[in-house]
Amino acid sequence: MKKIYLITIALVGFMLHAFGQGNTLDKVAAVVGNNIILASEINQQYSQYLYQGHPADSEVKCKILQNVLTQKLLKQQAEIDSIAVEDGQVDDELGKRMRSMVQRAGGQERLEQFLNKSLLQYKDEQRPEVKDELIAQKMQAKITENVSVTPLEVEKYYKSLGDSVPKFNTEVEVGEIVLDPKLTKAEKQQFKDKIEGLRKRIVAGADFSVLAKTYSEDPGSAPDGGDLGFFDRTMMAKEFTAWAFKLKAGDISPVFETDFGYHILQVIERRGEQVHARHILIVPVTTPSSLARLKLSADSIYNKLEKKEMTFATAANVYSDDKQSKFNGGMMLNAEDVRTRTTIIPVDKLDPATFLVIDTMKVGEISKPTLYTSADGKEHYRVLYLKSKVAPHKANLAQDYPKIRDAAQQDKINKTLSEWFESRREKTYIKIDPEYLTCSELKIWTKPEKEDTK
Template sequence: MRILKILSLLFPIALAASGQSRIVDKVIMIVGDEPILLSDVEESRISYEKRGVIIDNPYSAIPEQIAIQKLFIHQALLDSVEVNDSEISADVNERINTYIEEFGSRQNVEMYAGKSISQLREDLTKRLREENLVQGAQRNLTKGIKVTPAEVREFFRDIPQDSLPMIPTQVELQILTQEPQPTPEEVERVQEQLRDIARRVNAGETSFSAQARAYSQDGSAKNGGELGFTGRGQWVPEFSKVAFSMNEPNKVSRVVKTEFGFHIIQFLERRGDRVNVRHILLKPQIENSEYNRLLLRLDSIGNDIRDGKFTFDAAALALSDDEDTRNNNGLMVNKAQRNTLTSRFKMSELPAELARVVDTLKVGEVSNSFMMDNGKGKTVCAIVCLKNRIPEHRANMTEDFQELKDVVFAHRCDEKIDEWIREKQKTTYIKIDPEWKHRNFKYPGWVKDN
């Protein structure tokens, strides 16, 4: 049943408790001062099983996974790795709301999970916090790793051709977008609503967090609008300028316009060069007639390009509203790629609406107009030209250097982490139950001669 599949993904711990007869729990390993329980292993095993994930030798692999996580969490605490509790809280709230939508009510969620919403919240918060600590420790461990072109060539020199990674189909695109605009009356309505909220909060008539939960159109609404401690460069300039100019706790700012819409900001606290604020985001509504007007205009532009009246390059430079591509003659740049700029996209890296359009185009063809999410929470109208399609192929140094470099980088990171685990085992107190000593562990250092 679909609901059981969803449940196995969302509530592995609950399924483990409710789907199996109760076992007698015991400590099977201690890493540092952290115990690993038999129930921990069983819960993970059942979670993998419910998801259809096959784990070879689960009673060896799973306790070892948990033990390695304990090592990294301990290292994260030594390294003073910071986690953003506000972001975690917002993530937990979003997940719980998703569960409630999937199951229809809070009561259904609690029934299927076998625990209260507050217990689920506590479990999720603990799990996400540990994941953040592990990731932070691993980033610290691998941040100094660099890969040179010579190392890439050397790494792949003797690898058989059929062992090289497959590179999926990639495309290069030019895009011309136009952003629909709200009426002046709608803009004034939104601004006045925000000004009214600010007046009421500053007068003590209501709380900012309650208003954020009720009205904000940002994901932070579930967390009362709180964004957590953030550096100046992590927000768009207009928002950052106001947020970092505020000093009076709980005071609410004037209305701030950004590319995302209109905001009011409440200052909470400053720590060094970071501040924590709440905000409310409202986006003016766009009339359907405005979308229809732009779609017709873009179809007209596309027809003129096909008729040779002007090029897509010239049209994008003169008419596109997208600042990221306009001055590049509409050419899209793949910002998801690490440490490099490339105009190539895998189809899976494109917004869904754009991928569907591109899939039907021939090289050099200009699409009909369509609507898409611009990645900033706004729906825009667009036409696109397929400049190039690179079919699926085996990676080669000429065309796919960055992909091969990423493979080498990942290999170097794995080597560094592997070496670190082996050394960390030597300096960490580890005690293992005699019945578990003869498991087929990857790292033999769990079993010490003492």
């Protein structure tokens, strides 16, 4: 085993030297055991960092390389421990990332222009990297799976904070019942007639792109003539996906409805399990009559709550149109802490409309229905419930034990991982290209090699 290890080191050393001498092949940024990290991997991640709007910063490359080194070390141990991930998990993760990138780029074509390659090609290139990341995450979870903290350790951790004990702003737990206006068939008809008219013009020979730019109410695609680029079966509303994958290239769909409004779409091209299409969207506008009906419904729900005919949680489950909170007892989640799905929210993280209502409420009170406009510009009626309120204070074990326990747990996990990495670094061959040796983050990875005295 010793001889094989030394041969591996010799070969890797030769590769580092060759790439360092300007070989036309990709340069090696670092080696961890038998895993090679190419400079192109670091540069690609750095390009994504810049594309997200961040300013240029050479130190970021150091942090990227540190993360990749960590990942490769975990991957190497995972191979020893026979830890793997299913291809389906990799596909799911890739799908999530691609959808997020397409959304941030403003469409698939814009993203492909930036990448200078097709999304399918980029996805295939990213597959090995994503798989390695998932394996590393699974290995890290195994290392820390038995880490837990006792009440005594939580207390000891709290005392160790000394003057660094955090201060918490006013925190609240707020419930909501959100009611969306519902248009009658007659109220919707004018909007349906409008898009039916556009469809007839297209069938008669009018330019789809011109009409989309002029009439479509989808701000993301209208400037591009309704062009949505390529998308797969997971990226659109189910009704939209059904028509997109049913039609042939050049076909125009009938008018159909989704939660966003009325659509017509035209398939431009089909590429495997992806479709390139464009569409026109007409959004039905809330009418005074629909809001008046909604107000009556909201008042009725409020009266039931006031008379204790049902609990707030039950009313939210039965009546609320907010899909995130209705199955959570109506309670809003702290968007800043998605990991724990906590309902405790600092008041400075509430949207202004919510804060203005609950600011004058007492704990246990339910607000009268209020009309408000959500981030998407739509009007709704909402009933709010102030479940709890904690005044600003310095963290203490009596009030904040769950938070302090979580912090103590994370601190212990970090120490466990730090010890594990230190041990593995001592036993693993690691070499980093001189270009990165000025990075302070990488100093712990570049200890002098010990001579073999055997």
